[in-house]
Amino acid sequence: xxxRYEARFVALxxxxxxxxxxxxxxxxxxxxxxxxAPSFLxxxxxxxxxxxxxxxxxxxxxxxxxxxxALFPLExxxxxxxVLWGALALYRNPYLCLTVPPVRIxxxxxxxxxxxxxxxxxxxxxxxxxTSEGRAFDRLLRSASDRxxxxxxxxxxxxxAAVETDLGVEDxxxxxxxKAIRSQERRRLRQLGEVGSVIHRTFLATDPGGQDALDAFLxxxxxxxxxxxxxxxxxxxxxxxxxxxxxxxxxxxxxxxFETLSVDDRIIAVNIxxxxxxxxxxxxxxxxxxxxxxxxGNLLDGFSLALASAGGPLRRLDSCAPLxxxxxxxxxxxxxxxxxxxxxxxGVSLDVLxxxxxxxxxxxxxxxxxxxxxxx
Numbered sequence: 001x002x003x004r005y006e007a008r009f010v011a012l013x014x015x016x017x018x019x020x021x022x023x024x025x026x027x028x029x030x031x032x033x034x035x036x037a038p039s040f041l042x043x044x045x046x047x048x049x050x051x052x053x054x055x056x057x058x059x060x061x062x063x064x065x066x067x068x069x070a071l072f073p074l075e076x077x078x079x080x081x082x083v084l085w086g087a088l089a090l091y092r093n094p095y096l097c098l099t100v101p102p103v104r105i106x107x108x109x110x111x112x113x114x115x116x117x118x119x120x121x122x123x124x125x126x127x128x129x130x131t132s133e134g135r136a137f138d139r140l141l142r143s144a145s146d147r148x149x150x151x152x153x154x155x156x157x158x159x160x161a162a163v164e165t166d167l168g169v170e171d172x173x174x175x176x177x178x179k180a181i182r183s184q185e186r187r188r189l190r191q192l193g194e195v196g197s198v199i200h201r202t203f204l205a206t207d208p209g210g211q212d213a214l215d216a217f218l219x220x221x222x223x224x225x226x227x228x229x230x231x232x233x234x235x236x237x238x239x240x241x242x243x244x245x246x247x248x249x250x251x252x253x254x255x256x257x258f259e260t261l262s263v264d265d266r267i268i269a270v271n272i273x274x275x276x277x278x279x280x281x282x283x284x285x286x287x288x289x290x291x292x293x294x295x296x297g298n299l300l301d302g303f304s305l306a307l308a309s310a311g312g313p314l315r316r317l318d319s320c321a322p323l324x325x326x327x328x329x330x331x332x333x334x335x336x337x338x339x340x341x342x343x344x345x346x347g348v349s350l351d352v353l354x355x356x357x358x359x360x361x362x363x364x365x366x367x368x369x370x371x372x373x374x375x376x
Contacts, residue, residue: 005069005111007059007118012045015056021068023252029102031137032277036073036091036102039252040274043245044093047238054091057118059111061104069104070111072119077127088119089127095246097281097320098337099130100137112144120344133157133336141342149346157338159323161331163308164316172309173302176332184295185302192294196264200303205248205256213258214247217270220286247272247284257307261300263291269300273307278315280307301330 015022019038026037034040045054052075059070073091090099103111119126131138145152165172173182192198203209218240222232233239249255254275261269268291272284282304287297308317318335319327341350 002062003114004061004063005059005107005114006062007057007070007114009118009122010056010058011053012042012056015058015071016042018068019251022071023255025068025071025104026102027277028105029277030105030108030140031100031103031132031135032279033098033100033102034255034274034276034279034281035096035098036071036100037249037252037255037274037276039249039255040096040246041073041091043242044095047242047245048093055088057115059114059118069107070101070115072101072115086123087125087127088123090129092129095242095283097130097283097318098132099128100132100135103137103140108140109144109147112140113148116144116148116150116344124344124348125350126342126344128340128342130337131340133338141340145342151343151346151348151350153341153350155339155341157336159334159336161319161321161323161325161328162316162333162335163305163331164333165309168310169305172305172332177330181329185299188294188299192263192291192296192299195294196266199260199262199264200300201258201260201262202307203258204254205258206250206253210248210256210258213260213267213270214243214272216260216267217258217272217284217286218243220267220270220288221284224286224289226286257313259300259304259307261296261303269296271300271304273317275314278313280314280317282317282319282321298326298330301327305330 016038022038026032026034041054055074057070057072057074058068060066061069074088075091077087077089090101092099101115103115128141131141142152144150163172167175189198201209203213205214218232218234221227222234224232226232227235233243247256257273257275257280259271259273260267267288269287270285271282273280274283275281285297285300287300304317306312308314316333316335317331319325319331321327323334343350
């Protein structure tokens, strides 16, 4: 009897003709992850590391005209992982905050089992650098590891500030914000209003104004602390090109959501959110440091509550920021992110490698993944 699901390894040129199907899989997946969408991964491979292609494992449904039902972007482990041989890792880069592969909801268990069997023919272990603890893919993975008798270990983790609520904006603020924070925000908005008309805008990258918002972000980031440290996107032709292709996503309407805060016609803060399946990730933020005394970035984060509160377009919003970031005072939920190591064959030992990876500490893994602006 022919198996319904088949897995095979492909390269980016093989996938690009299926860009529409790929994007639909990301949005309808068991756990949405916009960092594994076509625009983001194609931009990363073409501009960040053109001589190091991403390896893709795809699973296709033979009973549905080879429909794409799972995609695993893969790479060799990094030196900081402490595992150099006999392992694969889900792909990551410094601008990526989640490494959950898109898997179709229907028959997810069989699809994942097919993928794991194919991975086992290439490697003994799989590193999952950034997975959401307790969410759908994590539950699926734990169930599969138990059923298939594959060892699965947690290496380390962290929490990120998030918004996930049924409350409206004002109820959220009254429930979760300290009185001092509410008073501070009202005072800063009043003071900023004395400078000029304060305008908050939200629009898709594909809407008119998308390019202007990205250009404003790039200018503000370069003029700020990242520019001083030489890490702003505009300071390298590679990262500048990556930003244009990853954050405009012309072929994926709805993938990138910009927010701007302006005084009159001057943009003083920008948030860039990547979106998949009504889940947003606030991947990049920048503010005009000449408006630092008004807390321009913090004010914009306060406005952002409307995206994921009652009546907003998103179910939840992940800050992609460490929990000790000032945004925690405004975005009061937490998203727990962990690093895991999976044995791809029964009996594979993880103990020594798990201890070694943990000993390297979280800093090698997490450094470079905090994409938001510096504390105001």
